[in-house]
Amino acid sequence: MLLNVQAIALGSIKPQHILPFIAFIILLFSTEASARSEFETIKKSISANVIFLRHALAPGFGDPDNFIKGDCSTQRNLNNKGRLQARAIGDYLKKSNLRFSEILTSEWCRCIDTVKELNLGQWKTFSGLNSFFQGYEEKNQVMDKLQKKLNSLVYSDLVLFVTHQVVILEQTGVAPRSGEMVLYNSITKQKTPYIIDY
Secondary structure, rough: OOHHHHHHHHHOHHHHHHHHHHHHHHHHHHHHHHHHHHHHHHHOOOOOEEEEEEEOOOOOOOOOOOOOOOOOOOOOOOOOOHHHHHHHHHHHHHHHHOOOEEEOOOOHHHHHHHHHHHHHOOEEHHHHHOOOOOOOHHHHHHHHHHHHHOOOOOOOOEEEEEEEEHHHHHHHHOOOOOOOEEEOOOOOEEEEEOOOOO
């Protein structure tokens, strides 16, 4: 039975019909709060100062043969579902009240579009997050840049890296799905994967 505000205000809805509706609303909000609490607990448990985020859904595999770094028309890009996924992740992180000291993204369009849809504030591209999957970048150069950045971080930092599966796997040993996060401590190397439902 659908409840409308006017019927409730006029008292034409019986209390036994209102109670399940109220219970549903409470459950909805408590489930969301519980998920955020779980995320914050995991973050604190390993003192994560980095969140690696694999770009949101971008159908396909790799990039076309005519790939050009600055030309999105030559790349595998987010679809509508990917954009919605990125917005949901951004909303989730905002509700978790995280304050990022820095937000960096790969120079690939699907990562840039992910960080734009997250809408978490200022961000910059960083070549130490670029994909080396098909040899468009040198793996050693990418990972050296990333390692230097990680070595510069302290416990009080919280940096968001939007990047690719190969980079996250190489650094953390975790192969994340699209839109999955890996909470990471750059000093102890502890890590925990985390994905939100959207």
